[in-house]
Amino acid sequence: MGNNSIQVNLCSTGKEKPESDQLQFGRVFTDHMFIMDYSQPEGWHDARIVPYQPLTIDPSSMVFHYGQTVFEGLKAYLSPEGDAQLFRPEKNLERLNRSNDRLCIPPIDEDFALEAIKRLVALEKEWIPDSEGTSLYIRPFIISTEPYLGVAPSQQYKFIVILSPVGAYYKEGINPVKIAVENNFVRTVTGGTGEAKTGGNYAASLKAQELVANSGYAQVLWLDGIERKYIEEVGSMNVFFKINGEVVTPALNGSILEGVTRNSVIQLLKHWNIPIIERKVSMEEVYQAYKDGLLEEAFGAGTAAVISPIGQLTWKLEHLFINNGKTGEIAKKLYDTLTEIQYGKQEDPFGWIEKV
Numbered sequence: 001m002g003n004n005s006i007q008v009n010l011c012s013t014g015k016e017k018p019e020s021d022q023l024q025f026g027r028v029f030t031d032h033m034f035i036m037d038y039s040q041p042e043g044w045h046d047a048r049i050v051p052y053q054p055l056t057i058d059p060s061s062m063v064f065h066y067g068q069t070v071f072e073g074l075k076a077y078l079s080p081e082g083d084a085q086l087f088r089p090e091k092n093l094e095r096l097n098r099s100n101d102r103l104c105i106p107p108i109d110e111d112f113a114l115e116a117i118k119r120l121v122a123l124e125k126e127w128i129p130d131s132e133g134t135s136l137y138i139r140p141f142i143i144s145t146e147p148y149l150g151v152a153p154s155q156q157y158k159f160i161v162i163l164s165p166v167g168a169y170y171k172e173g174i175n176p177v178k179i180a181v182e183n184n185f186v187r188t189v190t191g192g193t194g195e196a197k198t199g200g201n202y203a204a205s206l207k208a209q210e211l212v213a214n215s216g217y218a219q220v221l222w223l224d225g226i227e228r229k230y231i232e233e234v235g236s237m238n239v240f241f242k243i244n245g246e247v248v249t250p251a252l253n254g255s256i257l258e259g260v261t262r263n264s265v266i267q268l269l270k271h272w273n274i275p276i277i278e279r280k281v282s283m284e285e286v287y288q289a290y291k292d293g294l295l296e297e298a299f300g301a302g303t304a305a306v307i308s309p310i311g312q313l314t315w316k317l318e319h320l321f322i323n324n325g326k327t328g329e330i331a332k333k334l335y336d337t338l339t340e341i342q343y344g345k346q347e348d349p350f351g352w353i354e355k356v
């Protein structure tokens with residue numbers, strides 16, 4: 001790591017802030033952003049907070065050609081006392097470095113990156129919205145910027161953090177969403193990049209999503225890329241099923257993203273003594289449980305999506321209407337508890353909150 005101090009260059013005129021009860025996801029950005037560069041022999045250097053602005057990047061930058069890039073997603077919440085707080089940010093930064101490793105990007109100093117995020121959020125505190133269910137979404141990302149067309153790890157990068165005041169990720173808000181099980185395309189395979197938060201995984205998911213969007217499906221549920229049998233994840237969230245009193249979620253296998261919300265849900269369920277098992281879950285098993293009247297709930301968990309109940313799951317020609325299309329008891333309790341901890345309305349017995 002090179003010079004670690006953060007230069008701050010403030011802009012004089014603020015942009016107009018959107019009404020917090022009108023917010024969508026990821027359309028509006030705050031006044032400032034954080035940037036740091038990487039090159040040899042300096043390493044990561046020149047950390048700065050500057051006015052939010054377009055980047056000037058060479059068209060031959062490697063990110064445009066070979067997609068060597070990683071990102072993260074976390075949120076800042078406003079507590080009733082008016083404090084800005086983050087939820088388990090160290091987990092996102094650990095994962096960013098795991099993604100870096102998979103994509104051959106040099107690691108960042110996690111403590112320094114957390115400090116930079118806190119400085120930026122503190123500066124933009126006025127942008128944290130205060131309506132129910134809103135927050136300031138934090139998007140750290142790294143792009144490869146070396147101007148070179150050879151296929152090799154880039155020698156130059158930029159680490160950038162931008163902020164966006166957001167409402168619900170799905171237009172359904174916290175109401176149940178419709179999800180289609182994907183039978184033709186695959187998102188990734190074990191040994192691929194599925195576990196890393198890298199743009200290519202999301203680009204690969206677009207076609208399947210586009211094909212079902214017109215029929216009202218919010219997203220697709222991916223099956224494993226080899227047997228096309230086992231449930232993986234939704235892309236913007238990990239999934240959980242309550243079958244006959246027990247909650248099951250696909251075990252991490254190298255192709256599923258290790259979600260921070262997933263991990264928090266597992267901890268909460270254990271804390272409440274609700275049986276939770278991480279294992280392989282086949283779509284056939286979920287379908288059979290539905291047929292037998294044992295599929296009690298299904299929901300997704302992710303930073304952007306929070307807890308999102310699944311009201312309908314379509315697999316081949318079968319429509320599974322789960323819990324009569326209503327939010328289940330566990331999904332509701334998880335949503336309430338997680339958000340109350342995140343917004344500082346409930347005690348945080350796990351030490352998950354990091355004050356800005």
Ligand code: COI
Pocket residue numbers: 072073074235236237302303304305
């Ligand atoms: C998140 O939950 O933060 C994500 O990264 C999902 C997404 C919006 C791609």
